[in-house]
Amino acid sequence: MAHNEIHQYSIVSALMDGVASHGVPISTILAYGDHGLGTFRHMDGEMIMKADGSIIPIDPPRNTMTPFASATRFQPTVKTKASLKAKQDLADLLESVFPSGRNHFLAFRMDGLFSSVHVRTAAGQGSPRDQMPGAVERQTTHTFHSIRGTVIGFRAPEYVTGINVVGNHLHFISEDRQRGGHILALETEGEVDVQAASLSKFHLELPTEDE
Amino acid sequence: MAHNEIHQYSIVSALMDGVASHGVPISTILAYGDHGLGTFRHMDGEMIMKADGSIIPIDPPRNTMTPFASATRFQPTVKTKASLKAKQDLADLLESVFPSGRNHFLAFRMDGLFSSVHVRTAAGQGSPRDQMPGAVERQTTHTFHSIRGTVIGFRAPEYVTGINVVGNHLHFISEDRQRGGHILALETEGEVDVQAASLSKFHLELPTEDE
Numbered sequence: 001m002a003h004n005e006i007h008q009y010s011i012v013s014a015l016m017d018g019v020a021s022h023g024v025p026i027s028t029i030l031a032y033g034d035h036g037l038g039t040f041r042h043m044d045g046e047m048i049m050k051a052d053g054s055i056i057p058i059d060p061p062r063n064t065m066t067p068f069a070s071a072t073r074f075q076p077t078v079k080t081k082a083s084l085k086a087k088q089d090l091a092d093l094l095e096s097v098f099p100s101g102r103n104h105f106l107a108f109r110m111d112g113l114f115s116s117v118h119v120r121t122a123a124g125q126g127s128p129r130d131q132m133p134g135a136v137e138r139q140t141t142h143t144f145h146s147i148r149g150t151v152i153g154f155r156a157p158e159y160v161t162g163i164n165v166v167g168n169h170l171h172f173i174s175e176d177r178q179r180g181g182h183i184l185a186l187e188t189e190g191e192v193d194v195q196a197a198s199l200s201k202f203h204l205e206l207p208t209e210d211e
Numbered sequence: 212m213a214h215n216e217i218h219q220y221s222i223v224s225a226l227m228d229g230v231a232s233h234g235v236p237i238s239t240i241l242a243y244g245d246h247g248l249g250t251f252r253h254m255d256g257e258m259i260m261k262a263d264g265s266i267i268p269i270d271p272p273r274n275t276m277t278p279f280a281s282a283t284r285f286q287p288t289v290k291t292k293a294s295l296k297a298k299q300d301l302a303d304l305l306e307s308v309f310p311s312g313r314n315h316f317l318a319f320r321m322d323g324l325f326s327s328v329h330v331r332t333a334a335g336q337g338s339p340r341d342q343m344p345g346a347v348e349r350q351t352t353h354t355f356h357s358i359r360g361t362v363i364g365f366r367a368p369e370y371v372t373g374i375n376v377v378g379n380h381l382h383f384i385s386e387d388r389q390r391g392g393h394i395l396a397l398e399t400e401g402e403v404d405v406q407a408a409s410l411s412k413f414h415l416e417l418p419t420e421d422e
């Protein structure tokens with residue numbers, strides 16, 4: 001599989017609409033690359049995939065299905081260090097590093113010590129076809145302080161509205177793999193390592209078992 | 212290359228915005244499949260690709276660049292005959308054949324005798340970065356009567372607004388390859404052959420030389 005191409009299963013508007021009962025096995029997503037985000041069957045938890053080849057379920061068991069995920073075989077073209085006070089600082093940094101990239105996808109990763117990371121974890125659908133706002137209402141949120149870990153993220157251009165998450169989408173996993181989730185806010189403790197790449201090829205696989 | 216996957220170069224909103232100076236060579240699009248639609252550098256003409264392996268330039272020379280095209284390696288799963296009074300009849304037919312397919316892409320082809328086919332051909336950008344409405348204003352339109360030929364088309368789901376042409380998008384080429392264009396209206400002369408397939412994998416390649 002070529003580097004820095006983004007592969008995606010299903011579309012986010014289907015997920016919003018509650019299409020989360022079927023999906024593809026995690027093994028399909030692993031074949032997409034080594035850097036990814038997603039969720040699990042019935043929107044039960046958040047998924048993160050790191051370059052060590054593991055998909056880390058933040059709540060549910062390993063051998064499960066995913067109704068929505070995107071991933072790339074990540075080969076960073078930019079490596080830098082940054083001290084960030086907020087999520088917006090990361091957005092600004094990526095814009096300055098890829099000034100002409102606003103119509104491309106970006107993949108990025110941060111490693112280091114974070115003074116705070118505020119995350120949510122979707123708590124699952126109450127019943128099949130429950131729409132996403134419901135699942136997010138039943139979310140759990142946590143704030144971790146002085147925590148070492150990894151942020152995996154994608155930035156998607158505006159024209160993929162309804163297909164992927166427009167703008168920056170970040171998940172966190174702690175170094176000990178015990179804590180993580182979908183990032184709502186973050187602040188670094190001094191400088192962290194930042195790696196990023198621009199992605200100009202997008203591959204979308206649509207569910208066929210569900211309208 | 213697998214059958215019935217849709218491959219696309221660039222996005223239609225970039226084309227609308229006048230991004231048509233660069234592009235990829237026709238050979239790239241040929242590698243995508245044997246059933247396709249597109250335009251040429253500077254939006255000079257309409258492109259159609261048929262299963263005999265040829266890309267047929269409706270106006271410009273063969274060895275040119277395309278700033279926007281989509282194609283599939285077409286393997287029809289449905290073959291039928293239909294008599295159509297209007298473009299809408301084709302839309303209705305496709306909906307009845309693929310009742311649960313409204314969130315998938317469809318590829319289709321018609322072969323036979325048409326009592327009338329009304330087409331337009333974009334007349335090219337006046338200057339680089341001219342936006343599409345300008346190029347379409349300078350379009351040529353033709354109505355062909357009692358003409359034998361082929362219609363190549365795609366139907367794209369609503370969520371690809373800005374990426375591909377939402378709804379049905381059809382080009383026509385006459386049997387003698389001398390006449391054709393982007394179809395605005397059509398009527399068949401009796402029954403024509405209709406072939407179609409649903410496409411659940413979408414591959415998008417973005418331009419990298421132009422923001």
